[in-house]
Each structure stands twice: as structure tokens, then as C-alpha cells.
Amino acid sequence: MRISPKITQALAVLLLGSATFFTVMVLVFVIVFVLGKGLPGVTWEFLSTNPRDMGRAGGILPTLVGTILLPLLAIAIALPLGVGTSVYLTEYTRETRMTRALRFGTDCLAGIPSIIFGLFGFIFFVVGLNMGWCLLSGGLTLAIMILPTIIRTSEEAIRAVPNSWREVSFSLGATRWETVLKVVLPNALPGIVTGVMLGIGRSIGETAAVIFTAGSALRMPISAFDSVRTMSVHFYILAREGISTEKAYATAAVLIISVLMVNLIAYGMMHRFIARRAR
Amino acid sequence: MKFNGENIAKYALMTVAFSAVASLLLIAVFIFKEGLPFMMKVGLKDFLFASDWDPLAGKFGIYPMIVASLWVTFGAMLIGAPLGIAGAIFLNEFAPPMMMKIIKPTIELLAGIPSVVFGFLGVMVLAPWIRATLGGPGLSVLAASIILGIMVLPTVLSISIDAIASVPNSYREGALALGATRWQSVYMVTIKAARSGIIASIILAMGRALGETMAVIMVAGNTVKVPHAVTDPVRTLTANIALEMANATGMAREALFATGIVLFMVIMVLNGIALSAIKGKARKK
Amino acid sequence: MKIMVALTGVVLCAGFMGLTGCGKSRENVTIAGSTAFQPFAEKLADQYMSTHPGVMITVQGGGSSMGIQSALSGAAEIGMADLVELPPEAASLKSLIVARDGIAVVVNPANKVSSLTYDQVRDVFSGKIKNWKDVGGSDYAIAVISREAGSGTRSSFEKILGGIKLAEDALVQDSNGTIRETVANDQNAIGYVSHGLINEKIKAVSVDGIECMEATIMKGEYRLVRPVFLMAKEGASPACQAFLEYVMSNEAQELLHQSGLIRAK
Numbered sequence: 017m018r019i020s021p022k023i024t025q026a027l028a029v030l031l032l033g034s035a036t037f038f039t040v041m042v043l044v045f046v047i048v049f050v051l052g053k054g055l056p057g058v059t060w061e062f063l064s065t066n067p068r069d070m071g072r073a074g075g076i077l078p079t080l081v082g083t084i085l086l087p088l089l090a091i092a093i094a095l096p097l098g099v100g101t102s103v104y105l106t107e108y109t110r111e112t113r114m115t116r117a118l119r120f121g122t123d124c125l126a127g128i129p130s131i132i133f134g135l136f137g138f139i140f141f142v143v144g145l146n147m148g149w150c151l152l153s154g155g156l157t158l159a160i161m162i163l164p165t166i167i168r169t170s171e172e173a174i175r176a177v178p179n180s181w182r183e184v185s186f187s188l189g190a191t192r193w194e195t196v197l198k199v200v201l202p203n204a205l206p207g208i209v210t211g212v213m214l215g216i217g218r219s220i221g222e223t224a225a226v227i228f229t230a231g232s233a234l235r236m237p238i239s240a241f242d243s244v245r246t247m248s249v250h251f252y253i254l255a256r257e258g259i260s261t262e263k264a265y266a267t268a269a270v271l272i273i274s275v276l277m278v279n280l281i282a283y284g285m286m287h288r289f290i291a292r293r294a295r
Numbered sequence: 296m297k298f299n300g301e302n303i304a305k306y307a308l309m310t311v312a313f314s315a316v317a318s319l320l321l322i323a324v325f326i327f328k329e330g331l332p333f334m335m336k337v338g339l340k341d342f343l344f345a346s347d348w349d350p351l352a353g354k355f356g357i358y359p360m361i362v363a364s365l366w367v368t369f370g371a372m373l374i375g376a377p378l379g380i381a382g383a384i385f386l387n388e389f390a391p392p393m394m395m396k397i398i399k400p401t402i403e404l405l406a407g408i409p410s411v412v413f414g415f416l417g418v419m420v421l422a423p424w425i426r427a428t429l430g431g432p433g434l435s436v437l438a439a440s441i442i443l444g445i446m447v448l449p450t451v452l453s454i455s456i457d458a459i460a461s462v463p464n465s466y467r468e469g470a471l472a473l474g475a476t477r478w479q480s481v482y483m484v485t486i487k488a489a490r491s492g493i494i495a496s497i498i499l500a501m502g503r504a505l506g507e508t509m510a511v512i513m514v515a516g517n518t519v520k521v522p523h524a525v526t527d528p529v530r531t532l533t534a535n536i537a538l539e540m541a542n543a544t545g546m547a548r549e550a551l552f553a554t555g556i557v558l559f560m561v562i563m564v565l566n567g568i569a570l571s572a573i574k575g576k577a578r579k580k
Numbered sequence: 581m582k583i584m585v586a587l588t589g590v591v592l593c594a595g596f597m598g599l600t601g602c603g604k605s606r607e608n609v610t611i612a613g614s615t616a617f618q619p620f621a622e623k624l625a626d627q628y629m630s631t632h633p634g635v636m637i638t639v640q641g642g643g644s645s646m647g648i649q650s651a652l653s654g655a656a657e658i659g660m661a662d663l664v665e666l667p668p669e670a671a672s673l674k675s676l677i678v679a680r681d682g683i684a685v686v687v688n689p690a691n692k693v694s695s696l697t698y699d700q701v702r703d704v705f706s707g708k709i710k711n712w713k714d715v716g717g718s719d720y721a722i723a724v725i726s727r728e729a730g731s732g733t734r735s736s737f738e739k740i741l742g743g744i745k746l747a748e749d750a751l752v753q754d755s756n757g758t759i760r761e762t763v764a765n766d767q768n769a770i771g772y773v774s775h776g777l778i779n780e781k782i783k784a785v786s787v788d789g790i791e792c793m794e795a796t797i798m799k800g801e802y803r804l805v806r807p808v809f810l811m812a813k814e815g816a817s818p819a820c821q822a823f824l825e826y827v828m829s830n831e832a833q834e835l836l837h838q839s840g841l842i843r844a845k
Contacts, residue, residue: 021475021476021478021479022476024478024479025477028478028481028482029385029389029478031381032381032382032384032389035382036382036385036386039379039382039402039448039452040382040401040402042445043401043405043448043449044401046408046412046413046416046445047405047408049416049420050412070619070623096311097311097314097315098315100307100311100314101308101311101312101315103308104309108308108309118312118315118316120566121315121316121320122315122316123566124319124562124563125319125322126499127499127501127502127506127562127565127566128502128506128562129502129505129508129533129558129562130508131506131508131533131555132322132326132536133322135326135536135540135551135552135555136322136326139325140321142655143653146654146655148610148655149610149640149655160318163318164315167315172457176461191300191301192301192305193300193304196304210403213407214403214406216407217406217407218406218407220407221407221410221412222409223409223410223411223508224508224509224533228540231638231640232640232641233638233640234622235636242638243610243640247409248409248411248412251409251411251412252411252509255411256415256513256757256761257755257756257757257758257761258757258758258760258764258781259757268409268412268415271408271412272412275407275408278407279400279407348729349745350729350730351729351730418765426766432723432751432768433766434751512754516751517751517752518748518751519752520748520749528749528751530752537754538752539728539729539730541615541641541642541645541646541730542643542644542646542729542730542731542732543730544645544649544667544669547729547730
């Protein structure tokens, strides 16, 4: 018996819809659960004071600073490299054996587990270059880690820019580089911002690679050669060592809110940008 | 002048384009330098296919970890991929645009939630539930698969959404004009056109699941034994490295770098298969 | 794009300012190693820095072997290790026993077993005894929780038990605190932790009828005890040596004692 296409369609929509609903519910549960348990512990004092007794009491100020500095440093290093790579791959070459190798290399880098980045960062930056566990070692390691994310998303964004726009630009006498700067990159910006966001998100959430390269010292970093502990590392240590479940949840709540804020700002920027261009 | 500027830009970009590959090579060189001599010494067979891991006694079989990594990754994909792709199709093709506007950012936000938070929830909520309902120690293949499956959801969903959204509307209109229902047009046209992006999302997700360390250490139990049931505790390759690296010296440390090589190779092979699958299908089209 | 460029600039400037501005006025001492001793070292460092504002002491974990490696390579000035005996490569370092630590065998408070013999402990951890009913408990499978291979606590524990081979299906966790949490979450679990980490969430069982407590450890009655070493290179910086002297001082030893360790002298 043939099932009528209409019934198939209804079934498919029902199935897909409930899968979506389930996905959203699971993720909402994670947020609500953590915020519900953590928010009561988040006060101004918690954010603005130093931890005492290894985090059993006091606040999380140094880890907050570490969580801001480390991803920014990583983005500062990875963004020019990543966008440059994607511009080269999309605008300056045809598909050759070399670009295929470059792309394969990027894909492989993307698949490399963070723990291996951690090992590499430890052996290369911390020990090999004798930089010690510090902000800079961590930032460089994270930069390599998020490079593929930025390359991938930028490349996709750049490819999405219609070819006809480039042709118009060329026909007006613009060179390739001018076209890249004035036509391609501005139009690919939302995609690039998404990549940056994903990169920041990954950096904020990273634990394995950070512990091995930036260390876990619970102090305010004063120079780029100071060890830092990010909030996720702090949370990991608090939760896993059973130091303080209450402080762990509070830290997790701040962590989730930070990510939320980063994303909201990024989305806001993206929409304003699109709106301005439409005018 | 302009001509020169163009060339400078071109060569500068070309140099930058090698940054990712150069990093990859650097990492590979360092990991292989530390681990390869060890593999030669112990012998590939005694390293990959022996089940006895006791570094202090000179026994370095990582077979249980390889099996564990595969089980856990497969389990995570079984949960994460269908949900993520279904969500992407639903949001793109059937849901009102408003819903997409709210749900997509919400879910992308979740990509930023640290894996340790998921791991902690796994320990506090999931593991006790598994222990109570299915038996075993709770920390298990199942717990790790579910946690990883949820963790890779945003990756699958977000990239699949972009892939499906980038399919030109004219394709859909063509199918609809031929009398297809919305679902038929999705099933026969849109998904096929978006295939490479969807596969890419799954590859990325697999990489994340296979490479995740902290959450897995927290929920998998870390027992060095080939699992026979989904409620058995296991130790993945990544967990093995992170657990023992701190305290490993000499041969034991080299063994962990060799574990890193195996992880590295498995991911290279996976990537190779997936990438050639995309290319093969693209050619047929 | 412009915002990104500006951000990049800000971050780099901040970095360089940090590089050139500070760091010279302070003396840095980095301590790395044993995760079991790390909390105590952090307390000592806090106390010491409050009276010596010119010194900055950074405490890192990493594990006992990492402590030895770091002290050897110079990644850290002072290494921490809690092993029954130091490995041969540590011979070139100046080592110092700064405290002693009992290893408590712990179970979930809901477990009715509260006493095991030395032989039972050995058989449980080597996997010969697999059910709680064989040692006077209820009919549940024992979930053995151990530290990872190479851990100072684990190698000390196994050595004191006469060189056992850990049960094949033991769960493995990578810190004392985590073992405590895992045991606290699982009614059928058994593990071992530093004496200083015992709290109301877990129950320490007595071994051969002797409880794991300070008095019994000091008298040498409780058998599961290991020393804590601090190690530094010969000719370490004055700041580093001053801190080591401080650790052996009466004040610091008292602090360690209050935090749950056993004084070195």
C-alpha cells in the first residue's frame, strides 16, 4: 500500500518538530538547571572579590579577568590568519592540489582533540620556548585551536557572496585586492563574526588545553607571562574536587551568562550591520 | 604601484594560508617525535591490540581505549546527528521564520557552554539515574554518549541550518511546481543539495566527540577494560592521555604521546573517508 | 572589521604594557606537582605572601611526576611529590620531607561496613573480593575507585599494600577530591584519599581495627602513610630558599597541621 504524500508529510513534520522540541528542551534544561542553582550565589561581591581558601569562599574576580583576556588574545592571533587563509583559498586560487592540501590540513586541524593541543602547547610553548604556564602560552595554543573554525566559517561566508558582485566590482576597474576589501569582506562579515563568536565560545569553554598551557594559578594576572585560571578551569576544579558545589554552580552561572552576553552582542552587531547595508 | 600592492597582498595571503597547515605539521612533528620511537620499541601489535595497560609494569596495550573511543563516539553520533539534522530541516523548511530567529541563536549559545558543565551535569543527574535504572556504576559508555551527543548538537544543528539555507529557493520552487509536497521537495531536493554541508557538520561533530576530554573523564568512569554493555565504564583515548599525563615519566609518558598519535591517525582516516565521500557524491551529481 | 582591528590593538597593547610594566619589582617562585598537596601549598603561599609582599608564589598542580620534571627542567622552582620513595631521576634535586599524610580507605556513609582488615583492603582493591557481602556488607557489587597509574597516592597505596595489581574493572579518577566525590555519590563505592580530605560526605573505614586519624598516624600504628616531599635544584634563588625555610618553620608546620596533615617533625 502506498502512503499518501500528504500523510508522509504530516508524519515527517511531526517527527522533525518533536526532535526540534526535544533538542531545545534539553538545552533549555541545562541552562535553567545551572542558572537556578547558581544565580542565588552570584552577587556583586562574588564577581568583584578575590577567592579565599581556594575558592571555598570569596569571589571569582581573577578567573573572570582570565576568561576575558585569554579568548581575546586567541582571537587577536587567529583572526588575521584565519580570514587571510580563507580569502586566499576563495579569491586568489583555483582548486589545485595545493589548495586541496591546505583545506585537508585545516580539516585535520579542526579534528584534533583539545587535549593534543594542550600537550603540544605544553611541550612547545611552556617547556620548549620556556614561556612557562602563562596567558601567552594559553592564547597561542587556543589560537591554533580555533583557527580552523575561523577559516571554515569565513570561507563559507565569502563563498556566499554572489559572484556577480565581484564581476561588477571588476568591471568598474577595481583590482582583486580592492574587490576583496570593499565588496567581499564587508558582505561576508556576518559569517566571519559568527566564526569569531564560535571561536570565543570554544575558548571560554575550553578546559583541557588551558590547564596544560595557561596553568591554573588562582591569581590576578599582571603580565602576559602570568599564569591564569579561566572560569571553566575554576569550575572544573571546584566541582570535581568537591571544594564547593555552591560556588561551582555560581561560577557556572556566570560562565553561561558571559557566553550569552558575548552572543547577544555579536548578534546585535550583525543585525545592525545588515540593516545599515540594506538602506 | 597598484600592481605591486596586488602582488604583496597575494603573497602575504599565500603565506598566511599556510598557517593552519604549518601548525598542523608542527603539532604532528612534536607528537610523533615523542611517541613514534616508543611505538617502534614496544611493537605496533603489542601497543594497539593488547588489552593490558599497566605502564608501571611495562604493559602498554591500548586496545580497550580504542574500542571505548569508537563506542562512545558512535553513541554520541547516534544521538546528536539525527536530532541536529532533524532540527535543522524543521527550522529551515517547516517552522515559521520567527521560530528560527529565536531558536538558532539559543542553540548556538549552547555551543559556548563549557564541556565541563555538561560533564558535571552528567555526574550529578545522568549517572545516578543510569545507576538506579540500568545498574552498573552509572559512569558508563551510555552516560558519555548521551552527554557528548548533547554537546555536539549545536555543531550539527548550526552548520546543517546554514547548509540547508544556502540551497537556492529555485530548487525548492522547481520541485513544488512539479507537484511535490513540501516534505518531498525537502527529501528529494533540498537535503541532496545541502548534503556536503550536512556531512561536514557530522564530521566536525565526530571530531568533537572523539576529541572531547574533560566531560568524558567526568562521566565515563575511566576503567581500562573492553566494554561489553553500554552500562560498562570505559576509558577513551583522550581520557587516557589527560588522566595519566600529569604523573607519567619515561616510557609511560612516551606511551601517552603514542596514544596521541593513534588519536591523530584515527581522525586523519575519518576525515579522509568523509571528505572523499563528499567529493565522490559531488562528482556524481 | 574595524572593531576587530581595534580589539586586536587593545589586547596587544595591554599585553605589552603588562610585559614591560610590571614583573620586575617582584620575585616569582613557582611551585608545581602533587595535586594532593596543592591545596596545602596554596594555603602556605597565601600565608607567606601576606607577610612578604615582595614575593609572588604561584602554585600549580600537575601531579608528583610533573613536579619532579618541572623542578628538573626549571619550569618550576619547587616541585611537590607525595611518594613513598622518590624516583632515581630526582636524586639530583635537593629534597625535603615537609609533612606526612595518611591514606584513608573510604566508603559511602550509607555503607554499613566500617572496618576492614589489611588483607581485605588488599583483596578488594586487587579485585579478589567483588561483593560487599564477603566483607560483612550488603549483597552489592563493590565499585573500586582508584587514582590513575603514576599517581603518588596510588603508587604509595599499592606499595604499602604489598605491591598489588589493581582490579581490572576499577574506576579511575585523577584526584583525591574527585575520588571523594565519586564515593560520596555511589553507595557501593570504595576508594582512598588523603587523610586531610575526609569529610561528612564519606566514611573512613578502620584498617586492622585502627582508625585513620592523627594520633594513630603519629604513633605509627596506622599503616597507610606516605611522606610529602618538596624539591628544588641546588643553588635555587634566595626567594625560593626562604620559602622552603618558611615551610619547615613552626608557624607553617602548625598551619599544615591545622589543615589536616601530619607535621614533618
